[in-house]
Amino acid sequence: MEYLGLLAALLVLLHQSGALLKISTSSPQRAFAGSDVLLHCTFSIGGSSIDPRLLVIMWFYQGKEIVKYQDKLEISHPRVSFDERAARIGNASILLSDVKIEDEGIYMCSVTYSSEKMEEEIILNVLVSPKIQIPHKAVGDNNEKTLVCSVTDFYPVDIAIIWLRDGEIVRNSSMGKIQRNINGTYSVDSTVSITLHQERKKQTFSCRVRHESLPVPLQEDFQLVYGAQTEETSTIPVIIGVCCAAALVAAVGIGLFIWKQKSSKKASGSFTLSDIDGPDKLIDGEVVTLSCTGDHWPKNPRVTWLEEKAGVDPESIQSHGGDLEEAERLLNMSYVIDTKHMGSQRWSSNLRFTFHVANHKGVTFICRFTSGKTTHEKRFHCNEVYGKNVCFINIRINHILTKTENLLYV
Structure with a gap:
């Protein structure tokens, strides 16, 4: 004992x-x-x-x-x-x-x-996901043209760039020296020399980028603009008097001001936001992913997800990152927001959460894109839902896009 x-x-x-x-x-x-x-x-x-x-x-x-x-x-x-x-x-x-x-x-x-x-x-x-720019697409009467694909703001440094002509790989491309940017990201140019064919003007060229940050390759497609003056052929010597020069500068300044005003209005009006993509069936206890995509946003838009309940002002949803199931198990964090730049002025934002009838029935989720004074938003409304082992009830999803001039948020 x-x-x-x-x-x-x-x-x-x-x-x-x-x-x-x-x-x-x-x-x-x-x-x-x-x-x-x-x-x-x-x-x-x-x-x-x-x-x-x-x-x-x-x-x-x-x-x-x-x-x-x-x-x-x-x-x-x-x-x-x-x-x-x-x-x-x-x-x-x-x-x-x-x-x-x-x-x-x-x-x-x-x-x-x-x-x-x-x-x-x-x-x-x-x-950090890369961005693609094709700076020079105009060609003159020369038989050859050097195309440049500028890939900027990516991290880490490893990257692969290929060129395609009508979907077929162009073999004689070369990549320049990778440059380190002040913010720690990298940039590099890839070039390819091509022979022009007047009878094949409608060819589509593509710059395709593979990077660790991209779930699928990033690709920019374009066609050459024939008959346009290039930078090498557009310079014409002009001699003018001092008075004429002053008048010309003033006229150019006014023209640029008007052009910027029109461009700004045009750019603002071209912003688009897709309907929120979500599941057809909302089942109690299952993980839900809502997706919203914005196109033609020239500056980094501020993307916000909000939750609106009946009779209550919308509240901003805070994301805690990481894996949804692990985060919820550890710290009871229920929302994960993932916003990515997809290239060509396209941005995609996903909202992941575990759907609970008690918490989310009748809730409206709002995806809001804001750039400067322009705001677009879409709504996903959970009207009637059902739990497991219950017959499916029709779910009504309302998508609303409010006019830009009526949506100014501080």
Whole structure:
């Protein structure tokens, strides 16, 4: 009996000393610049409850301490947040907001419980999607033409660029030296020399880009403009008097002002926003993805998702990044927003969440694009829904686009 009592005491001592401490992380993780990412780190004490007095949680980035939780919370990173209540039940994750390229690197989650300490490294990779520009599409009477495809603002540095003529690969292309931009992204030009055929003017040329940040290749298609003056042939020497020169400058200035005004109005009027694409059936407990795409937005639009309930003003939805199921399980974060630049002035935004009849029946989700003083929005209305094992009830989806001049938001 004495032996059994001694053994039980030893087991209790081992438990109290933290011998059953386990830690779990997810690595590597990826995040787009400008998004939020949840760096996962959870721990357990052999299924027992956690005594906060014995717990110390620390986070390091590239060896430098950024978070320390021991009775009180200390954070030395301006864009990192930590949930103390979650930490007391085994979740040591941190949320990194507005991810930047300089946030890429190795993070370490360190958990100490009583006398036992465990650490795990998490590698964060940051992504920025490239943009394509074809600056010169006009050709003169020459037999040859050098085409340039400028690929800008991408990260990381590895990239592949190919040229196509009517869908067939053009083999004699070359890529210039990759340049590093001030903001940490990269840019590069790819060129190809082609022989012009007057009888084949309708050929379609394409610049196709593959990059780690792109789920599918980014491609710009175009046709050459024949008979236009190129930069090399358009310069004509002109001699004018001082008075005439002043008048010409004034006329050009007025013309540019009028042109900019018209261009601004035209650009504003060309902004488009697709209807929100969502599932035909809304089932209680299932993950829902709503998608909205904007075209012809010359500047980076501000994309906002809102939730509107009957009799209540719309509320902005906050995204916590990362994987929806993991985020909801760990910190009860219910929405994930992913907005990406798809090239050619196209932007796509997705809203993912777990649909619950109690929370979402009768709710209207709003996707709002804003650039300067121009705002477009679309609505997805959940009118009648159904739970599992219930006959399907027709769902009415209303899409509303309010006129731009009536939509000015502060």
